[in-house]
Amino acid sequence: MTEVKLLGVGGSSYSRRVEWALKAKGVKYEFVEEDLQNKSPLLLESNPVLKKIPVLIHNGKPIRESMIILEYIDEAFEGPSILPKDPYERAIARFWAKFLDGKCLDAVREALWSKFGGEQEKIKQEAYEMLKIVDNELKGKKFFGGNKIGFVDVAANYIPFWVEIVEEATGNVLITSEKFPNLCAWMDEYLSCSEVKENLPDRDFMLSFFKAKALAENVIS
Incomplete structure (x- = not known):
């Protein structure tokens, strides 16, 4: 079973980018709201270098940085293309x-x-x-x-x-x-x-x- 989690902040444009891509692809996911003043152990473990949101966790593997995540979603999941084919x-x-x-x-x-x-x-x-x-x-x-x-x-x-x-x-x-x-x-x-x-x-x-x-x-x- 595919497991997709998104660590983010609801008011963040970076998080919303990723949510848009997941919804465009029809991917079911769990949104985990982070408190940036008290970052969760999961966020710190998933993004130890930058310690920032958003982080997409797909089958236990973290992908970091919103624009990189968009490209990953486009390649990893079926559905309408986000990037051009050419x-x-x-x-x-x-x-x-x-x-x-x-x-x-x-x-x-x-x-x-x-x-x-x-x-x-x-x-x-x-x-x-x-x-x-x-x-x-x-x-x-x-x-x-x-x-x-x-x-x-x-x-x-x-x-x-x-x-x-x-x-x-x-x-x-x-x-x-x-x-x-x-x-x-x-x-x-x-x-x-x-x-x-x-x-x-x-x-x-x-x-x-x-x-x-x-x-x-x-x-x-």
């Missing part, structure tokens, strides 16, 4: 996923949580540059890979839900339809999908969480 298209998808999950995410996170002052505008400009690249890539597209959600869209899952909530919590607004029309159109398409709606944390809870974080870090405008 090798070139797969390479392109991996490139954009790495950009969105790396350089773009880092710039956006720093801009959202930057304190108001002289340096903030410079930090915001760096984030705008990253988001403009994404906006250009989405020109004329419904989703990154065509007409259905795929690997790259899930890599960018933090933008349409988490970013908007942090913007409201901090007052640091980055994404507008005037600046990024293609990105905003994609966000609407992404959030309108039933499989996405069913895989989002409670918005009110997340807003309260980020407001408390913003107050603690003194970044509210």
Whole structure:
């Protein structure tokens, strides 16, 4: 009997990526909610190097890092493909996923949580540059890979839900339809999908969480 466990946090975009992939493949799994202030022995044993979520445990074997887990799920289980079949298209998808999950995410996170002052505008400009690249890539597209959600869209899952909530919590607004029309159109398409709606944390809870974080870090405008 196949046993699948996901160690994660319900409000984490990283955990939600993995849950989306498991549901897209029709994989039954057990979700184990972790307390990151008091990490379980199972998490520390399963990810001794990074000690982070998410971790997928498949038949007793741990797989770490959300984007690596997505590729593993795509290869290990039957069901709709998450990555393109064509090798070139797969390479392109991996490139954009790495950009969105790396350089773009880092710039956006720093801009959202930057304190108001002289340096903030410079930090915001760096984030705008990253988001403009994404906006250009989405020109004329419904989703990154065509007409259905795929690997790259899930890599960018933090933008349409988490970013908007942090913007409201901090007052640091980055994404507008005037600046990024293609990105905003994609966000609407992404959030309108039933499989996405069913895989989002409670918005009110997340807003309260980020407001408390913003107050603690003194970044509210």
